[in-house]
Amino acid sequence: MKTISTGRMISRQDSDAEDGRVVWMPAKSIWVGAMTMIAIVFGPLTFSWNAVALFVVMTAVTICAGHSVGMHRLLIHRSFRVHIWIEHALVYLGVLVGMAGPFGMIHAHDIRDWAQRQTGCHDLYAHRRPFFIDAFWQMHCAVALRNPPDFIIEPSVSNDRFYKFLERTWMWQQLPWAILLLLLGGWSWVVWGIAVRVSVSLTGHWLVGHFAHRNGDQGWCVDGVAVQGYNLPRFGLVTFGESFHGNHHAFPESARLGLERGQIDLGWIFIQTLVRFGLAHSVNLPENTPRRKGLRRLRGGERSRSATSNRAVKAA
Ligand SMILES: [Zn+2]
Numbered sequence: 087m088k089t090i091s092t093g094r095m096i097s098r099q100d101s102d103a104e105d106g107r108v109v110w111m112p113a114k115s116i117w118v119g120a121m122t123m124i125a126i127v128f129g130p131l132t133f134s135w136n137a138v139a140l141f142v143v144m145t146a147v148t149i150c151a152g153h154s155v156g157m158h159r160l161l162i163h164r165s166f167r168v169h170i171w172i173e174h175a176l177v178y179l180g181v182l183v184g185m186a187g188p189f190g191m192i193h194a195h196d197i198r199d200w201a202q203r204q205t206g207c208h209d210l211y212a213h214r215r216p217f218f219i220d221a222f223w224q225m226h227c228a229v230a231l232r233n234p235p236d237f238i239i240e241p242s243v244s245n246d247r248f249y250k251f252l253e254r255t256w257m258w259q260q261l262p263w264a265i266l267l268l269l270l271g272g273w274s275w276v277v278w279g280i281a282v283r284v285s286v287s288l289t290g291h292w293l294v295g296h297f298a299h300r301n302g303d304q305g306w307c308v309d310g311v312a313v314q315g316y317n318l319p320r321f322g323l324v325t326f327g328e329s330f331h332g333n334h335h336a337f338p339e340s341a342r343l344g345l346e347r348g349q350i351d352l353g354w355i356f357i358q359t360l361v362r363f364g365l366a367h368s369v370n371l372p373e374n375t376p377r378r379k380g381l382r383r384l385r386g387g388e389r390s391r392s393a394t395s396n397r398a399v400k401a402a
């Protein structure tokens with residue numbers, strides 16, 4: 087099957103998004119496994135309300151400013167512009183989430199996006215498998231495609247010395263914070279501020295990805311692609327807007343993810359705040375970006391029909 091190129095993923099003649107096998111990724115698996123074990127065993131033993139408050143604040147800052155705004159909307163999609171110092175600070179906060187370095191995050195996002203935009207893709211990229219198999223696949227494995235596309239990061243990013251440093255040391259970036267938390271609040275703060283936060287962030291990231299590619303509310307449909315995205319309105323607040331994933335599939339370049347009435351998007355509010363202080367500009371929105379091929383507006387009853395037909399396609 088002939089594949090199309092997307093941004094940094096350049097299809098070769100024989101590139102195929104379906105032909106691959108799932109391989110266990112030892113480093114990623116041991117990392118998330120260890121964080122989760124520490125959280126489960128020592129979380130309850132070291133529980134205190136100030137440790138929980140620390141967990142909430144650190145998670146909110148790293149997920150909102152770091153992951154959603156810095157990594158996803160800025161570094162990966164270039165949906166707005168900021169000074170390089172601010173970009174570095176936001177991407178650094180994104181690295182502190184503990185998922186991957188900047189290049190690893192771009193690759194993980196872009197290979198999935200490339201696969202989902204073809205007419206067919208591997209089950210892992212589509213979150214098609216049952217809950218626990220998908221959990222193991224997404225958090226502990228990756229697809230080794232027989233013929234992957236070429237992956238080319240723009241030189242302004244791939245040659246950036248700070249990003250190269252973060253890529254080499256992304257796991258170690260937890261260490262200075264662990265030491266600081268140990269000095270300020272003891273082991274309770276280390277367990278809740280590092281292990282509980284990293285394991286909740288990574289598990290939450292998988293959960294949103296799992297449900298946002300299966301079915302749910304959908305304002306738009308993209309015809310002719312392997313995978314649809316869905317909005318999970320109940321999780322809009324705790325994901326800082328990332329759960330409006332149907333909107334993201336419809337308008338991938340938009341800095342704003344919560345587009346319709348009642349879709350509160352705290353990441354977008356943060357970007358608007360940067361704009362207000364003159365720190366961000368050239369913001370992409372659905373109205374000023376080119377319309378995606380195959381994009382179709384859905385209304386009312388059509389939404390559930392679309393979800394049903396998507397399930398039927400998956401079952402086929
Ligand atoms: Zn998606």
Ligand SMILES: [Zn+2]
Nearest residue numbers: 158163195334
């Ligand atoms: Zn994206």
